[in-house]
Amino acid sequence: MNDVQRKLMQPSAATKQDRRGKIISLICIVFILILTVSLIGFIAVRGLATFFTNHVSLREFFFSSAWNPGQLGKNGQPQVGAAAMITASFAVTLLSAILATPFAVAVALYMTELAPKRGARLLQPVIELLVGIPSVVYGFIGLIVVVPAIRTLFGGTGFGVLAGSLVLFVMILPTITSLTIDSLKQVPDYYRSASLALGATRWQTIYKVILRAALPGILTAVVFGMARAFGEALAVQMVIGNAALMPTSLVTPTATLTSQLTSQMGDTIMGTLPNNALWSLALVLLLMSVIFNVLIKWIGKRGEMQK
Amino acid sequence: MTKQSTSPLLRTRDVHLYYGEKEALHGINLDFNQHEITALIGPSGCGKSTYLRCLNRMNDLAGNVTITGSFELDGQDIYRPQQDVVELRKLVGMVFQQPNPFPFSVFDNVAYGMRVQGITDKKVLTERVESSLRQAAVWDEVKDQLNKNALAFSGGQQQRICIARLLAVQPEVILLDEPTSALDPISSAKIEETLQDIKTDYTIIIVTHSMQQASRISDKTAFMLNGDLIEYGKTKKLFLNPEKEATSDYLNGKFG
Numbered sequence: 368m369n370d371v372q373r374k375l376m377q378p379s380a381a382t383k384q385d386r387r388g389k390i391i392s393l394i395c396i397v398f399i400l401i402l403t404v405s406l407i408g409f410i411a412v413r414g415l416a417t418f419f420t421n422h423v424s425l426r427e428f429f430f431s432s433a434w435n436p437g438q439l440g441k442n443g444q445p446q447v448g449a450a451a452m453i454t455a456s457f458a459v460t461l462l463s464a465i466l467a468t469p470f471a472v473a474v475a476l477y478m479t480e481l482a483p484k485r486g487a488r489l490l491q492p493v494i495e496l497l498v499g500i501p502s503v504v505y506g507f508i509g510l511i512v513v514v515p516a517i518r519t520l521f522g523g524t525g526f527g528v529l530a531g532s533l534v535l536f537v538m539i540l541p542t543i544t545s546l547t548i549d550s551l552k553q554v555p556d557y558y559r560s561a562s563l564a565l566g567a568t569r570w571q572t573i574y575k576v577i578l579r580a581a582l583p584g585i586l587t588a589v590v591f592g593m594a595r596a597f598g599e600a601l602a603v604q605m606v607i608g609n610a611a612l613m614p615t616s617l618v619t620p621t622a623t624l625t626s627q628l629t630s631q632m633g634d635t636i637m638g639t640l641p642n643n644a645l646w647s648l649a650l651v652l653l654l655m656s657v658i659f660n661v662l663i664k665w666i667g668k669r670g671e672m673q674k
Numbered sequence: 675m676t677k678q679s680t681s682p683l684l685r686t687r688d689v690h691l692y693y694g695e696k697e698a699l700h701g702i703n704l705d706f707n708q709h710e711i712t713a714l715i716g717p718s719g720c721g722k723s724t725y726l727r728c729l730n731r732m733n734d735l736a737g738n739v740t741i742t743g744s745f746e747l748d749g750q751d752i753y754r755p756q757q758d759v760v761e762l763r764k765l766v767g768m769v770f771q772q773p774n775p776f777p778f779s780v781f782d783n784v785a786y787g788m789r790v791q792g793i794t795d796k797k798v799l800t801e802r803v804e805s806s807l808r809q810a811a812v813w814d815e816v817k818d819q820l821n822k823n824a825l826a827f828s829g830g831q832q833q834r835i836c837i838a839r840l841l842a843v844q845p846e847v848i849l850l851d852e853p854t855s856a857l858d859p860i861s862s863a864k865i866e867e868t869l870q871d872i873k874t875d876y877t878i879i880i881v882t883h884s885m886q887q888a889s890r891i892s893d894k895t896a897f898m899l900n901g902d903l904i905e906y907g908k909t910k911k912l913f914l915n916p917e918k919e920a921t922s923d924y925l926n927g928k929f930g
Contacts, residue, residue, distance in 0.1 A: 557774040561836070564730060565787040565843055566764035575790065580777050 407653065414650030417643040423447045428647065434611035434627075436644040447644045449624070451613040453651065456623040458528045458614060459603060460596040463535035464543075468589050471543035472578075479551040480573055497541040506605030509534035514606055521618045526608030529617035534602050539592035546591055550584020551577060583670025587663050594659040598652065600625035624648045683708040683877050684729065684847060689743035691724060691733070698724055700901045701743070706847070711869060711878040713892035713909065715885055717924070721901040722881045726849050729879065730766040731759050747847070764791070767845035771852040773832035775824035775839070780807075780816050783824045783835055787843035802842050810838035811868045830861020837868060841876075848872075850880040854887065866891050885925060889913050897921045 417423050423445065431448025433440060440446045474494075478486035513533050518525030554577050562572040578585070608620020609630050622630070628648055635642035682705035691699040699721045706712050714722040727733045728741055731752065745752045752762050764787075775783050784803040793799060803820070807813040812834035816827065824835050833853060840848060850869075854862035862884075869878060869891055882888050888895050889909060896906040897920075905912060905921045916922040 555774075557770060557772060558776055560732065560735070560768075560770065561774045561776065561839075562786070562790075563735065564732060564763055564768040564770075565790065565840065566760050566767070567787075567790040568760050571790045575786070576776055 410646060410649050410653055413643060413646035414653075415647075417447060417640065417647040421445065421447075421640045421643060423640075423644075429453070432613040436641040445640050447640070447647070449644075449648060449651065451611055452622055452624045452627050452648060455528060455531075455607065455614055455621040456597060456625070456655075458617075459531040459535055459607075459623060460593050462528065462532035462617075463539055463596045464589055464593045466532065466536040467540045467543050467592060471540055471547050471588070471592075472585065474540075474544050475547035475551055476573060479548055480569075480577065494541045494544055497537065498545075502538065502599060502602040503605075505534050505538055506602035509602060509606040517618060523616075523618040524608065524620055525618065526606060526620045527616075527618045528607070528614050528621060530606040531603045531623065532617075534606055535596045535599060538599060538602060539596050542595050543588045543592040546588030547581075547585050550581040550588065553584065554580045583666050586666045587670075590659055590662050590666065594656060594663075597655055597659070598625060600629045604629050624652050628652075682706055683748055684879075685744075685746045686729075687744045687746075689725065689728060689741070689745070691721075691728065691742075692740040694738050698901050699728075702898075702903045704896055704903065704906060706877055706879055707894075708877050709874060710893040711873050711880060711891055713888035713895045714879065714881045714898060715883075715888050715895060715924075716898035716904075718883075719900075720898045722896075722898050723851050725898070726851055726879065726881050727768075729847070729849055730763050730768055732768065734759065764843055765845050766847040766849065767840040767843055768849040768851065769833070769836055769840055769853045772856050773829050773836055775832050775835050777823060777825055779821045780824050780827075780835055781820040784839050784842050786839060791843070803838075806838040806842040807835070809841050809868075809872055810834045811864060811871065812838060828861070830857045830864060833857060833861070833865060834868060837865070841872065845876065847877045847879065850878065852881050852883055855883055862887070885913075897924065899924070 417428070418425060427444070428447055428449050430450055431446070432451040432454075433446040433448045434451060435446040438446065474490060478490050509530060513530050514525035516525070517523075517527075517530055517533075521529070558576050558580060559572055562576045563569070567575065603623055604626035607622055607626050609622050609626060610620040611622045611627060612620065614621040628645055631641075631645055635645060684706040686702060686704050689699055689702040689704075690697060702721075702725055704712075704725075714726065716722050724733070728745065733739045733741060741753070747762075747765065751757070752766075776786065778786075781803055784806055785799045788799055788802060804813065804817075807816060812831055815831055816822075816835070824832060827835065833856075837848075837853075854865050857865070866887065869880070872878075880888075880892065892909045894907065895909040895912045897904045897912065897916075897918075899920055905916060905918045907917075912921065913925060916925060
C-alpha cells in the first residue's frame with residue numbers, strides 16, 4: 368500500500384467527531400420530540416376523558432356556563448360548562464392586546480424612528496425590567512392597587528375582566544414592544560431615504576411606508592402578546608375574582624381557563640370528573656396555543672410573500 | 675422659474691463638507707444648466723456622491739456632518755434656516771444606486787409622492803401614474819400588472835419604476851446616484867435612453883462610475899478627485915481634450 372492509499376483508507380479523527388456530534392444532536396431531538404408528543408398525548412387523553420368516559424357533550428362544554436363538575440345539576444347531569452372561562456379568557460386577552468398595542472407601537476416608533484439613541488438608552492432597560500418582574504408581583508400590585516381603584520371608580524368588588532386586562536396590559540406590553548422594535552428595525556433604511564427624497568415628511572414616511580412595511584411583524588408581535596396573555600395564570604388568578612361565572616360586565620368576578628386550573632387543581636382527585644374537567648380546560652389552552660402558533664406562521668408567510 | 679438656459683438653475687459655490695473633523699469636500703464650485711445632463715465622475719471615495727447628496731440636503735439625515743458654502747436653486751439659498759426641506763425635496767428629487775421601490779404595488783409606488791402631497795383624486799393619480807411610467811419607458815412592461823408588487827420585477831424595471839415614482843412628483847432637478855451600477859448592460863442602456871428622453875423637461879445630475887456612460891449621455895462632465903473638483907466642462911471637450919493632467923490620467927486608466 369502506498370502513502371496515498373493509506374491516507375485514503377484511514378478515517379480521520381475530525382470525521383468521527385462530526386459523526387458523534389450528529390448522533391448527539393439526533394438523540395436530543397428525539398428526546399424533545401418524545402417529550403412533546405407525550406405531553407400532548409397525556410393532556411389529550413385526560414382532557415378527552417370528560418367527553419368519552421364521563422359522557423359530557425361537547426355542546427354542554429363549550430356553550431353552557433354552569434360549571435360545577437362535582438355536583439349533578441337539575442337535569443341529573445354533571446355541570447361541566449366551560450363557556451364562562453373561555454369567554455373570560457378571550458375577553459382579557461383581546462382587551463389587554465387592544466390596550467397594549469397602541470402603546471407598544473408608539474414606544475417602538477420612538478425607540479427606532481424618532482429618538483433611536485436616547486430612546487434606546489432610556490427605554491431598553493425599562494422594557495427589560497418589565498419582562499423580568501415575576502408575574503406574582505404583577506398580580507400583587509393588581510390586587511393592592513388596581514382592584515381597589517376599579518372598586519372605587521366603577522363599583523362592584525373590583526375583581527373581574529377589567530382588572531385582569533389592566534394587569535395583563537402591563538405584562539404583555541414589553542413583549543409586543545420588543546417584537547415591534549425588531550420588525551421596525553428590519554425595515555431597510557433605503558425605504559426611509561426613498562420616501563424622504565420624494566418630499567415626504569418624517570411622519571408620512573413612518574405611517575405610509577415604515578408601518579406598512581413592518582405590518583406583518585407588528586401583527587406577529589400582537590399575536591405573541593395575545594398568546595402570553597391567554598396563557599398567563601398567576602397574576603390573572605389574583606385579580607379575576609375566581610368565580611366560574613359568565614362575566615356580565617367588565618367588573619363582575621369571573622374566572623379564566625388558566626385561573627380556574629391553578630385555583631382548582633389541588634382540590635380534585637385524579638380520575639374523577641372534576642379532575643378530568645380541568646384537564647379539558649388544559650386541552651383548550653393547548654389548542655389555543657397551537658392556533659396562535661399557526662397564526663404567527665401564517666402571518667410570517669404572508670409577510671414574506673409581500674417582500 | 676426662469677427658462678433662460680444662460681443663467682444656471684442650480685449654482686453652488688465654495689462647498690466644503692466635514693464628517694466630524696475630516697474634510698471630505700474642499701470647496702466645490704459647480705453650476706448646472708436647466709435641461710442639461712451633467713455627469714459627475716471620479717474614483718470611489720472622491721466625494722461625488724457626497725456632493726450630490728448636498729443638493730437635496732440628504733446629508734442632513736446623517737448626524738455629525740457640517741456643510742459650508744452656498745447653494746442657490748433659481749437664486750434661492752436652499753440652506754437658509756427657514757428653508758422647508760420637504761418642499762426642497764419635492765423640487766430636487768433623487769434616484770439611488772440600489773433600486774429601492776417600496777414593497778407596494780407599482781401603482782402605489784408611483785402614486786406615493788402625489789399622495790404625500792395630498793392628491794387623492796383617483797383620475798389625477800391614474801393619469802399621472804401612467805404618464806410617469808411612460809416617461810420612464812417602463813409602461814409597456816408593467817401596464818397590465820400595476821397591482822403587482824414592485825419588488826417582483828427585475829432590477830432594471832424596478833429602477834425605472836423608481837424613476838417614474840420621482841417623475842410623478844414633477845421635480846425640477848433630478849439627482850441620480852450611480853443609478854445603473856447595480857444593473858446589467860441592457861437595463862443600463864434603457865435607463866440611459868430614458869434619461870435622454872426626459873432631459874427636455876428636467877435638469878439632470880448623474881453620478882456615475884462608468885466613463886462611457888458619462889460620455890454617452892451627458893452634456894457636461896465634472897471630474898472630481900479626493901474631494902476636489904479637478905475639471906468641469908463640456909463633455910466632448912473634457913473627454914477628447916482635457917485641460918488637466920489628472921483628468922487625462924484618469925480617463926486613460928492611469929489612475930491609482
